[in-house]
Structure formats: C-alpha cells, structure tokens
Amino acid sequence: MRASARPTPKSPTRLQLTRIPDSWAWVRTDLLVRLLPFAAAYGITYHLSDGAPWLGLAWGNLAAQLLFAALASPLMFAAAAAVQLWLTRRRGALSVPADAGDAMFQAGFYVLNGPIEEALFRGLAQGGLGFAFGSPAGFIFATASYVLYHRLGRWTWADTFATALVGVPLGLAFWLLPGPPSLLGISIAHIAATCGFLGPGPYLLRRLRMV
Numbered sequence: 001m002r003a004s005a006r007p008t009p010k011s012p013t014r015l016q017l018t019r020i021p022d023s024w025a026w027v028r029t030d031l032l033v034r035l036l037p038f039a040a041a042y043g044i045t046y047h048l049s050d051g052a053p054w055l056g057l058a059w060g061n062l063a064a065q066l067l068f069a070a071l072a073s074p075l076m077f078a079a080a081a082a083v084q085l086w087l088t089r090r091r092g093a094l095s096v097p098a099d100a101g102d103a104m105f106q107a108g109f110y111v112l113n114g115p116i117e118e119a120l121f122r123g124l125a126q127g128g129l130g131f132a133f134g135s136p137a138g139f140i141f142a143t144a145s146y147v148l149y150h151r152l153g154r155w156t157w158a159d160t161f162a163t164a165l166v167g168v169p170l171g172l173a174f175w176l177l178p179g180p181p182s183l184l185g186i187s188i189a190h191i192a193a194t195c196g197f198l199g200p201g202p203y204l205l206r207r208l209r210m211v
Contacts, residue, residue, distance in 0.1 A: 054127035061179025080196030106199030
C-alpha cells in the first residue's frame with residue numbers, strides 16, 4: 001500500500017474497490033517474482049540438506065500443531081482485521097474486494113502465500129540460523145527479515161511494522177511448540193492473519209459498514 005496524507009476527522013475513507021481481474025494483475029506478478037523464487041530457494045535447500053529437520057517440512061507433534069492452529073487462527077484473523085481498521089482510519093484509504101468473488105480469489109492466493117512465506121522465513125531462515133547459531137539468533141533474524149521485507153512491496157512503515165504481530169508469535173511458535181519443528185500450524189495461522197488484514201478482512205469490514 002502506498003502512503004497517503006492523514007485524513008482530518010471528518011474525511012471519509014477512500015475505498016479502492018477491486019475485482020478478480022484487478023487482483024489477478026498483481027497476483028500473477030507476485031507469483032513469478034516473489035513466491036516462485038521463495039519456493040525454489042526452500043526446495044533447493046531441502047534437497048541439498050537431505051531434508052534437514054530444522055526446515056520444518058514435517059507434521060511435528062500433530063496434536064500440538066492442530067491445537068495451535070485452531071486457537072491462533074481466529075484470534076489472528078480478528079486481530080489483523082482490527083489493526084487494518086485502525087490503520088485505515090489513520091491513512092484514510094483502503095483496497096477492498098468489491099464482491100465475494102474477489103474476496104475468495106484473494107483468499108485462495110493467501111492459502112498459497114502463507115506456507116511459502118513460512119517455508120522461507122521460518123523454515124529456511126529461522127531454522128537454518130537457529131541450527132547454526134542457536135534458536136534465539138534464528139528467531140531474531142528471521143522475524144526482523146520477515147517484517148522489513150514488506151517494505152519492498154511499498155507498504156507504509158505503519159503497515160510494515162504491523163506485520164510484527166504475525167512474525168513474532170509465529171516465530172515463537174515455530175521455536176517453542178513441542179515436538180520436531182513444523183511449518184503446519186504456523187502456516188495455517190499465517191493464512192488466517194493475512195486474510196484478516198487483506199482481501200476477506202477488508203471485505204468483511206465494508207460489509208459491516210465499519211469503513
């Protein structure tokens with residue numbers, strides 16, 4: 001999202017309504033220039049390391065992973081939507097799906113985006129650095145990298161720092177949940193958080209007439 005002038009208390013929120021062709025225009029580019037390289041980097045590392053367990057491509061403690069996902073997902077969706085609402089009132093503008101079709105289309109993309117981002121930042125970065133230098137170092141570097149890389153997408157600093165509300169708890173979960181490292185629970189929670197902040201979350205806020 002691009003920065004905009006802060007509105008006065010009486011200024012209405014400017015809604016940029018999007019439809020599937022609008023979303024596909026940026027999704028197509030995002031798949032090629034971001035997610036495909038992320039997935040390739042993880043896949044190559046997995047192959048070269050003979051499936052190192054610190055990469056997290058395993059079920060882990062399945063009960064713990066599913067419990068975390070069940071508890072964290074609705075909380076992170078609601079929290080992300082609430083943060084988006086607060087930021088929207090500060091910036092005075094929001095991109096919102098015009099209909100349920102585009103909201104679901106974006107949600108489908110975030111189902112792909114979440115696990116791939118987790119594979120790179122939690123599996124490859126946090127897992128690899130944690131293995132080499134200790135878990136705290138891996139957590140700090142991966143979380144900082146995850147937050148700051150959103151600036152590459154021209155997010156405002158406020159929106160960028162808001163991603164710490166995802167990066168910190170998911171990094172801690174990857175580190176501290178019982179059992180072998182796993183991307184399962186944190187990927188599900190990541191999808192929920194992204195859907196709360198972008199696409200379905202803003203669509204719901206508009207339907208509730210909160211923006």
